[in-house]
Every structure is written in structure tokens, then in C-alpha cells.
């Protein structure tokens with residue numbers, strides 16, 4: 001029974017060993033067949049092998065096994081269907097034949113159902129076989145007239161018995177195993193790899209040892225020699241590539257590269273990332289040039305504003321962009337309103353003018369774009385963000401009021417931005433107006449009219465009456481011609497945000513100025529740190545437009561968030577890249593805020609100068625009186641350290657205001673206040689923007705500090721802080737330690753490391769350090785208010801009862 005179990009399981013190996021393969025009919029069948037074939041003693045043809053794996057097998061040791069009424073293994077539906085019934089009879093003493101469960105028992109097409117033929121089958125088979133042989137022999141004897149002898153073997157005759165050897169009436173199943181023909185002809189690759197699915201019989205033959213010996217004796221294959229490809233002329237690499245990546249670029253084996261690096265003193269493996277130096281050394285060793293592949297930084301939209309990238313051939317003249325600046329009430333709004341009413345652009349008649357922060361005026365068919373910035377601070381704020389969009393500044397000065405602080409501020413802002421200034425001397429219609437005085441005043445600020453040998457254009461106007469306003473526009477266009485303002489309308493649009501807000505119904509609404517290219521509705525854009533797709537586009541008259549050419553201000557919707565004034569925008573190839581760029585920029589902005597450090601501070605000036613290779617140190621000066629401003633500016637301009645000078649960006653009388661702070665931020669300047677303080681707003685803004693503000697009351701201190709900071713020798717500033725007031729009560733004299741003063745802490749405290757100032761009758765008699773501090777006989781570190789204690793003073797032994805002692809410490813002043 002135990003043996004039977006062994007065969008019934010899936011232990012194929014054991015089963016294979018136990019059931020030897022049969023290549024011919026069993027002896028009993030052969031004998032039986034011989035008898036049937038008229039007593040012929042010849043056995044059946046040895047050329048008809050038994051099925052190998054698929055054929056029914058006999059079990060060894062099956063003797064005495066109980067039979068199930070003539071069925072194999074008690075499976076009535078399957079047993080004996082492909083064999084004569086007597087095969088399942090164990091009367092010959094042979095083991096029972098088992099069949100695979102999955103086999104079909106029905107005869108296939110072209111096969112004879114032997115289960116019906118019963119006893120005659122073998123007899124017929126032998127007879128037919130014999131006839132076939134005889135026929136074949138006859139054919140072979142006659143010289144074949146038409147077909148070769150082998151051909152009839154594949155005859156399509158209805159009688160399968162007439163087929164060639166090995167096929168016959170058993171459908172060939174006895175010759176090579178039941179389905180062998182089907183299996184051999186069928187394509188067995190089902191997974192599309194083009195490789196044959198391995199079969200069980202494809203296993204290598206022979207023992208391992210035999211195969212090893214055979215392999216040794218077999219003629220040795222020549223190793224395939226890789227055809228050596230030439231090295232590239234330039235190795236274009238990315239930092240972080242590993243040996244494997246480099247091997248592909250260099251057309252060299254990884255092993256060779258690893259070996260080379262090893263000889264160069266660099267131990268690595270093929271997957272380890274290599275730094276820039278290593279790759280360059282390797283390339284040099286191969287004798288080729290190495291060049292780092294520049295990866296396109298999607299988030300860097302500033303590259304689109306690079307003038308070098310502009311195609312000169314496509315450039316077309318564009319409208320100038322003008323900003324109007326000036327002192328309060330000098331007539332900026334009046335001038336803008338006049339222009340808006342009278343010089344409206346063609347096509348917008350009847351349109352409702354709306355404030356979008358910019359608009360266009362027309363003169364003789366030429367357009368001028370005016371930016372309606374709310375003030376100098378906003379102008380400079382935009383510049384701080386990189387939007388240097390103004391081509392020309394119109395400085396409005398009232399002829400009846402002359403040059404005022406904000407006039408000077410405006411001049412400095414415009415100069416810092418590097419834009420030419422056209423002076424509009426306004427209110428000339430007014431009584432008491434003195435335009436010539438204004439011209440004289442402005443000459444002190446390097447604004448010299450042409451008639452005095454300068455290059456500044458002055459136009460005397462009345463914004464209210466519209467007098468000479470056209471002349472002003474003409475001068476603007478003249479200046480624009482000098483500047484040769486051009487743009488390429490063919491490229492994807494790019495420009496800057498003039499103003500932006502959140503509209504309840506429309507979401508983020510922004511006014512943008514197109515600087516290059518043409519902006520279309522539907523364009524995917526990245527704007528500052530946000531992105532979107534242009535949903536609607538309107539001009540300043542509220543009219544929907546489909547496209548905007550260079551120097552055109554338009555109001556757009558469709559952005560995801562509200563950008564900031566001065567942010568730049570760029571049209572991207574698709575929405576996906578716009579989104580990627582916008583998200584990356586937002587991420588970087590957050591990181592920048594986290595790691596932000598101040599612009600220029602005196603404390604870090606020396607390092608910043610070196611890091612940024614600064615040629616000048618920008619400074620904003622504010623002082624209480626004009627004399628101080630001039631003295632301070634004069635002294636600051638004289639400072640020169642290693643070729644680096646001080647650049648006074650703005651100097652004025654008065655408190656430090658927001659405008660000063662934003663100018664300092666835009667110019668990366670520090671602010672020096674002489675006898676002045678900042679306004680609360682300016683103070684908050686400076687703190688937020690991390691602007692360094694320094695306050696002095698002695699000019700030399702300011703000059704010394706700036707010089708020292710530029711030399712990197714700025715000493716830390718210490719401030720005295722009184723921590724306690726002490727009254728000396730009595731003296732105790734000791735021969736060994738000298739005189740100890742007994743005292744009481746009247747206010748605050750005294751510590752062991754505090755300094756002491758001894759005041760007698762209102763006069764400081766000694767200023768020095770404590771030598772000892774004790775309570776009773778114990779030395780202590782600190783004595784608090786109300787307690788008695790004893791102390792001695794270093795290098796001073798003349799202390800007296802009634803002396804007043806100030807205990808103080810020197811505290812480092814943190815930079816503001």
C-alpha cells in the first residue's frame with residue numbers, strides 16, 4: 001500500500017523511475033497480435049513506439065490490487081475507452097494501466113473507435129499494417145513515375161492505416177506519444193516574448209558531473225569581443241551620474257571606468273553617484289572635455305526676460321511706458337485725468353473708463369502707455385520685484401510751489417531705476433507761478449535743461465487747462481524715439497503685473513503690462529508664484545479683447561491666486577508646465593522667506609561685499625537739518641575701502657518714512673538716520689523687510705561705523721546697564737585681606753562680575769571691577785535688594801562709609 005501511495009501523488013520523479021518508458025507494444029499484445037495474424041510468430045514492428053508520457057502506463061507493484069469491474073482505477077467514464085477492453089483486465093498478471101484524468105476518452109477525428117470494434121481491432125491492425133508494407137515494397141520496387149515513395153506517407157486518404165510508418169490506424173499516437181504531433185506543430189509561445197516556453201522534456205540530460213565533463217571537453221567558445229566605439233569628443237554630464245551612466249556616454253565598460261577611477265584614487269562602484277570633480281577628472285584622464293549639461297529650470301521665468309534671447313529680426317517699435325511722479329498736490333492726477341479725457345485711444349469711445357492702474361493715450365496715431373502708480377513707494381516696490389517696466393518718468397512740479405521733499409524723492413527713485421526724466425512744470429496758469437525758479441531749483445539735482453547745456457527736457461504746462469499737454473506728449477514720443485523702444489510681438493507673451501486684487505465674482509483680477517510677445521485669451525501663464533489660464537482679457541475701457549501686443553496694459557482673469565504688483569508673468573507651452581512652474585516658484589518663495597536674511601547690514605557688510613562682489617555700498621541718509629544731510633553725505637562719499645565706495649541712493653531731511661524703507665529694500669541699501677527716528681509704519685516695514693537702520697548723533701560715529709563695517713572690523717557695540725544701587729555703611733579692616741566695605745543693596749542687585757562706579761558727593765571717584773563679594777564669611781555670586789553684604793574693589797582701597805556705588809554691566813547691543 002505504501003508503494004501505491006508513492007505513485008498516486010505528484011512525485012513525478014519517482015513515478016517516472018517506477019514506470020519505465022515503453023517503446024514498443026507489450027509482449028502480451030505482440031503475442032496476441034501474432035496469433036491473430038494467421039499464426040505469424042513475428043512480433044509487431046519495433047518501429048511503432050509506445051506513447052512516452054501521455055500514454056497509459058502500467059503500475060508496478062500493482063499485483064493483487066483490487067479491480068473495479070474491469071475499469072481502470074474505478075473510473076467508468078474514462079477507462080478502456082482508447083484501448084480494447086481486455087487491456088484493463090488483469091488476468092495476464094500485468095499491472096493495471098492508468099490514464100491521466102484530463103484526457104479525452106472520445107476518439108479523435110480520423111481515429112477508429114476501438115471500443116466498438118472490440119476483439120477484431122488488433123487483428124485488423126496487423127493485417128492492414130502488413131498490406132501497407134507490401135504495397136510500399138511494391139512501390140519501391142517499381143521506379144516511381146510521378147511521386148517519390150515517401151510522399152504517400154502524408155496521403156489524405158480516408159484510411160489512416162495507409163499512412164507512413166509510425167502513424168497508422170492508431171493515429172500515430174502509439175508512435176510518439178498521444179498528442180505529440182499536435183504539440184510539436186502548435187505554437188506554444190503565449191506571452192509574446194518570441195521564446196519557446198520550456199518543456200519538461202527540454203531539461204538537460206545526464207548527471208551534473210557528466211554535463212560538466214562534457215562541457216569541459218567541448219570546444220571552447222571564443223569570448224565575444226565588444227567592438228570598441230570611439231570616445232565622445234565632449235562628455236556632457238549631469239552631476240550625480242554614476243559609473244553605469246558614464247559608461248554609456250563614454251562607450252566604455254563599467255569595469256574599465258571603475259578601474260580607472262581606482263587608479264586615480266577614487267574608490268567607487270557602478271551605482272554610486274559621482275560628483276562634478278570626479279567626472280571631470282575621469283574625462284581628463286580619457287583626454288576628453290567634460291561639460292556639465294545645463295538643466296532647464298522651469299521655475300526660472302526671469303530667463304525669458306533676457307534681452308539676449310530676443311530675435312532682432314522680429315523687433316517692432318512699441319509704445320513708451322511712462323510713470324508720472326511728483327510732490328503731493330502738484331497735479332499728477334489732474335494731468336492723468338486730462339490725458340484720459342482728451343487723448344483716449346481710438347475705438348473706445350462710449351466705453352466706461354475704469355481704473356485698471358494703466359491706460360494708453362494717443363497722439364498723432366502713436367500710443368503712449370501711462371502707469372497710474374499710487375506713489376513712489378509703489379513704483380519702487382515694483383522695481384524691487386524686478387519689474388523695471390517704466391521707460392520714461394514725468395516729474396510734475398508745481399510752478400507755484402517749487403521743489404518739495406517728495407520731488408527730490410521722486411528724482412532719486414527715478415535715478416535709481418535708471419529712467420530718463422522729463423520735467424512737467426505745472427500750474428503755469430496760476431497766479432504767482434514761477435516756472436524758471438523751478439528750473440533753477442532742479443538744476444541742483446542734475447536736471448539741467450538743454451538751453452543751459454544739459455539734456456533734461458522741461459515742458460511748462462497747465463494740467464488743468466490742458467495747456468502744452470500735447471507738447472509734453474510730443475516730448476515723451478521724442479524721448480521714446482531716442483530710446484529706440486522695440487519689442488518682438490511674435491513670441492509667447494511675457495510682462496509684469498501692475499496691480500492685482502481679488503474680485504468677489506471674478507476671482508483674482510490683475511492688470512498686466514505685456515512687455516514682449518502677444519498675449520491671447522486661453523494662454524497658460526505663470527505669474528509670480530501662481531499660475532492659470534487667461535479666461536478673460538479687457539482693456540481700460542472695459543472692452544473684451546482677444547489679444548494684447550507689447551506695451552499694452554490689460555486686465556486679466558483666470559489666475560489661481562492674486563499675484564503682487566511687480567510680479568512677472570510668462571506664457572508657457574501648456575497648462576501643465578505653467579502649473580509646475582507656478583507651484584515650484586511658490587515652494588521656493590516659502591523657503592526664501594524661511595531663510596531670508598537682511599539686505600545689507602553693517603554687521604554683515606564686509607561678507608556681503610565679498611559675496612556679491614559689490615562695487616559700492618548703497619546708503620539712504622536721513623537727517624534733522626539740511627546742513628547735517630550735506631555734511632553726512634559729503635563724508636560718506638569720501639569713504640573708499642579697497643576700491644569700494646559709498647553710494648548715497650537718497651538723502652533728505654525728515655523722519656525715516658516708508659518710502660525710504662522701500663527704496664532701501666529695492667536698492668539693497670542700509671539707512672543712516674542722523675538725529676531722526678523712523679515713523680511707526682516705516683519701523684514696522686523695516687523690521688519686516690529686515691532693513692538695517694542705524695541712528696547717530698555724531699557724524700564721525702556714523703562715518704567710523706560705515707568704514708569699519710566695510711573693512712570687516714566693526715566692533716560690537718556695548719551699552720552700560722546699571723543693575724544696582726549700593727550704599728556703603730561701614731568698613732572692616734583685616735590684616736590679611738585689607739579693608740572690606742560693609743554695604744546694603746538699596747536698589748536692584750549686585751553680581752560678582754558687575755563693574756562698580758564709586759560716587760562720592762556727586763563725583764565719580766573710581767570706576768572699576770569688583771574683587772570680592774561675600775555675605776558673612778561666604779563668597780557669593782549675587783546679592784539682592786535689601787541685603788547687607790561685604791565687598792572689595794580691585795585696585796582701590798580708599799572706600800569710605802557713605803559712598804554711593806553703582807553696580808553695572810556692559811551689554812552688547814543687538815543690531816536693529
Ligand SMILES: Nc1nc2c(ncn2[C@@H]2O[C@H](COP(=O)(O)OP(=O)(O)OP(=O)(O)O)[C@@H](O)[C@H]2O)c(=O)[nH]1
Pocket residue numbers: 326327328329330331332333334335426427428429430461462463464465
Ligand atoms: N490752476 C491749476 N490748478 C491745478 C493744475 N493742476 C492741478 N491743479 C489743482 O491742484 C490740486 C491738486 O491736484 P492733483 O491732481 O490732485 O494733485 P496730485 O499731485 O495728484 O495730488 P495727490 O494725488 O494728492 O498726490 C487740484 O485742486 C487741482 O485742481 C493746474 O495746472 N492749474
